Amino acid sequence: MFIINPHSGKGESLKIFNKQVKPILDQCNIVHELLITEHANHASQFIESHPNLGDSYFAVVTLSGDGLLYEVLNGFTTSLERESGSKKVPVYLGSHHFCLTSRLKLFVCTGIIPGGSGNGLFHSINHIYTKGHKSHNQLFDSIMHIIKGEPTHMDIVRFTTMHNKVHYSFLSFGWGLMADIDIESERLRFIGETRFSIWSIYRSLRPRKYSGTLSYLTVDHANDYIPPLDAPLNERWVTIKDEFYLVYASYQQFLNSTCKFAPDARLDDNTIYLLYINTNVTPWQLLKFLILLEDGSHIDLPYVNFIAVKSFRLEPDSKEDIMTIDGEQIACSSVQAEIEHKMASILLRSG
Ligand code: ADP
Numbered sequence: 610m611f612i613i614n615p616h617s618g619k620g621e622s623l624k625i626f627n628k629q630v631k632p633i634l635d636q637c638n639i640v641h642e643l644l645i646t647e648h649a650n651h652a653s654q655f656i657e658s659h660p661n662l663g664d665s666y667f668a669v670v671t672l673s674g675d676g677l678l679y680e681v682l683n684g685f686t687t688s689l690e691r692e693s694g695s696k697k698v699p700v701y702l703g704s705h706h707f708c709l710t711s712r713l714k715l716f717v718c719t720g721i722i723p724g725g726s727g728n729g730l731f732h733s734i735n736h737i738y739t740k741g742h743k744s745h746n747q748l749f750d751s752i753m754h755i756i757k758g759e760p761t762h763m764d765i766v767r768f769t770t771m772h773n774k775v776h777y778s779f780l781s782f783g784w785g786l787m788a789d790i791d792i793e794s795e796r797l798r799f800i801g802e803t804r805f806s807i808w809s810i811y812r813s814l815r816p817r818k819y820s821g822t823l824s825y826l827t828v829d830h831a832n833d834y835i836p837p838l839d840a841p842l843n844e845r846w847v848t849i850k851d852e853f854y855l856v857y858a859s860y861q862q863f864l865n866s867t868c869k870f871a872p873d874a875r876l877d878d879n880t881i882y883l884l885y886i887n888t889n890v891t892p893w894q895l896l897k898f899l900i901l902l903e904d905g906s907h908i909d910l911p912y913v914n915f916i917a918v919k920s921f922r923l924e925p926d927s928k929e930d931i932m933t934i935d936g937e938q939i940a941c942s943s944v945q946a947e948i949e950h951k952m953a954s955i956l957l958r959s960g
Pocket residue numbers: 613614615616617618619645646647648649650651673674675676677678680724725726727728936937
């Protein structure tokens with residue numbers, strides 16, 4: 610099944626599907642259905658109201674940016690959370706389940722065709738396929754992943770918040786500078802991905818300070834029990850109470866085509882890459898950090914803290930800040946992130 614957001618990116622997703630994707634699907638005899646979203650949350654509502662989707666479709670493929678896949682993912686996980694309650698038990702549903710180690714499994718494979726202004730997951734998976742070489746035709750590559758790809762395991766991160774809401778994420782979490790860039794640049798949506806670069810320069814030269822407490826558990830303690838968000842943390846957690854310019858986390862290599870956030874990240878390495886910069890740096894150092902993000906060398910800057918973690922907790926002092934998951938804004942509150950190993954799968958061609 611293909612789900613298309615006609616307003617993503619520069620608003621050309623439907624045209625891309627009809628002119629370039631559909632002819633190849635038809636040629637390859639790929640039977641498919643289409644859902645064209647009419648409003649935000651249309652896709653998640655559709656998935657929540659069709660609990661047996663896994664019996665009818667091999668995969669759900671989005672043609673949009675990362676935001677639509679985030680909706681699809683959370684449509685599936687809302688049903689899974691409801692069915693499993695608070696018990697930590699595995700739930701296997703449908704005919705396409707994968708019996709693995711995480712407590713919940715998505716029963717339908719996902720796929721992604723880039724049509725948004727932020728396509729971090731597509732760039733990350735295609736980079737695995739091209740082994741780091743430049744792609745000559747990204748759209749064609751993405752269609753081939755759908756047609757010839759195999760379901761490939763992917764880690765997902767589960768966020769709990771003080772609003773008692775659970776969010777699942779395949780790409781990123783942001784608070785501070787980079788979250789502001791993501792959301793405030795929305796007003797430049799019509800220029801496509803360049804919106805992030807322009808807003809990066811503007812925001813880094815006028816940085817805001819964010820105070821709060823950041824705690825994390827490194828991957829060295831991979832088997833530790835993770836307490837709930839309202840419970841105290843043990844001495845193996847590192848806690849920093851400070852003023853920050855940014856806290857950002859990702860579990861994929863790329864946040865978009867020009868942002869190599871976590872150079873060593875793999876789809877199923879069971880790791881959250883957590884980055885923070887406190888306010889002891891100048892605006893120029895912040896700008897340098899944003900420029901070096903392009904090739905991944907930002908992690909070598911002495912003022913950039915980049916840590917491989919299994920879980921983190923962030924308690925912002927203000928509830929007014931911008932906070933994002935997968936580039937989508939969520940209500941600002943204390944949050945806790947925990948990696949769910951191999952919980953989802955995505956169509957990916959092997960190299
Ligand atoms: P982009 O990368 O261009 O931002 P996304 O896939 O991230 O594209 O989608 C942006 C937002 O649009 C998401 O919040 C998604 O939920 C929302 N959305 C999905 N379908 C529609 C629609 N038909 N009209 C308006 N917004 C939509």
